[in-house]
Amino acid sequence: MTLESERMALIRADNVSRVFPDGSVTALRNVSLAIYEGDCVAILGKSGSGKSTLIHILGGCDDPSAGVVYWRGEPVRGQEEWRRLRSGSIGIIFQEFLLLPALTALENVEMALVGKGHSAQARRARAADLLGMVGLGARLDHLPANLSGGERQRVAIARSIANNPQLLLADEPTGNLDSVNSESIIDLLLEIQRRQGTALVIVTHDETTAARCPRRIVIKDGAIIEDRRLDEMGGKETAAPRVDVLESEEQVGSLA
Numbered sequence: 627m628t629l630e631s632e633r634m635a636l637i638r639a640d641n642v643s644r645v646f647p648d649g650s651v652t653a654l655r656n657v658s659l660a661i662y663e664g665d666c667v668a669i670l671g672k673s674g675s676g677k678s679t680l681i682h683i684l685g686g687c688d689d690p691s692a693g694v695v696y697w698r699g700e701p702v703r704g705q706e707e708w709r710r711l712r713s714g715s716i717g718i719i720f721q722e723f724l725l726l727p728a729l730t731a732l733e734n735v736e737m738a739l740v741g742k743g744h745s746a747q748a749r750r751a752r753a754a755d756l757l758g759m760v761g762l763g764a765r766l767d768h769l770p771a772n773l774s775g776g777e778r779q780r781v782a783i784a785r786s787i788a789n790n791p792q793l794l795l796a797d798e799p800t801g802n803l804d805s806v807n808s809e810s811i812i813d814l815l816l817e818i819q820r821r822q823g824t825a826l827v828i829v830t831h832d833e834t835t836a837a838r839c840p841r842r843i844v845i846k847d848g849a850i851i852e853d854r855r856l857d858e859m860g861g862k863e864t865a866a867p868r869v870d871v872l873e874s875e876e877q878v879g880s881l882a
Contacts, residue, residue, distance in 0.1 A: 634699050635660035636793055636825050637684055637716075642693035644679050644848075653679040655848040656693070661793065665825045666816070668836035671845035677829045680845065681797045684827070685718045686711060713741075717786035719815075721798040723778045725770040731757055731781045732766040738788035756784040760814060776807030780814070787818060794819070796828045800835070812838060 644654040653676045671677040682688040686708025725734045735753035760780040800808035819826040844852035
């Protein structure tokens with residue numbers, strides 16, 4: 627089997643630091659890590675540890691003060707390159723959902739498909755298929771204000787996978803949800819990762835969520851203090867649970 631050190635990473639951070647402009651806060655300190663195709667990773671840490679800053683840098687939403695981020699071995703330079711990656715290769719899910727309040731669930735997902743060469747009809751069909759896949763087929767025309775927190779996060783997930791990303795970054799995706807909705811959202815993300823082979827990185831402060839990912843990275847005071855796989859910790863890797871809303875192979879095929 628090929629060792630990770632011998633494989634090209636999908637995305638890699640090399641000695642990345644983030645110091646905020648006034649110099650009073652150092653969010654990341656010389657962080658290096660690599661995420662590989664098909665990885666399923668939990669980044670675990672307390673509030674203020676730097677974990678969200680790291681995920682924002684890996685998604686190009688923030689720039690490091692020092693260090694370089696590489697995509698498939700090539701350094702990513704500037705926001706134009708990051709915008710290109712986020713428009714197709716990288717999907718991001720935020721704790722705050724970030725849905726446009728004046729648009730319906732369907733229209734919010736459609737927005738991710740604009741400018742991709744699809745007809746309006748094809749965009750609407752694709753968005754409807756994605757929302758059906760995440761269990762919102764009956765809520766297409768609802769505004770975000772008329773959806774529950776769990777439903778809004780499902781819309782955000784559908785939007786994030788609209789362009790078949792190779793990497794899916796989830797920044798505290800259950801932070802604003804109750805325990806029941808939190809579990810169902812993690813179920814859904816793990817099922818997408820398992821079915822599609824998408825690399826998934828979940829930022830969380832929850833040990834239960836982290837334990838469901840085969841790889842665990844722990845951040846403290848802006849530095850990685852642990853990066854281990856489940857089999858290295860004496861556990862056994864297990865398949866992610868099946869989710870009813872993804873039980874149809876035809877639905878999954880629509881993402882290809």
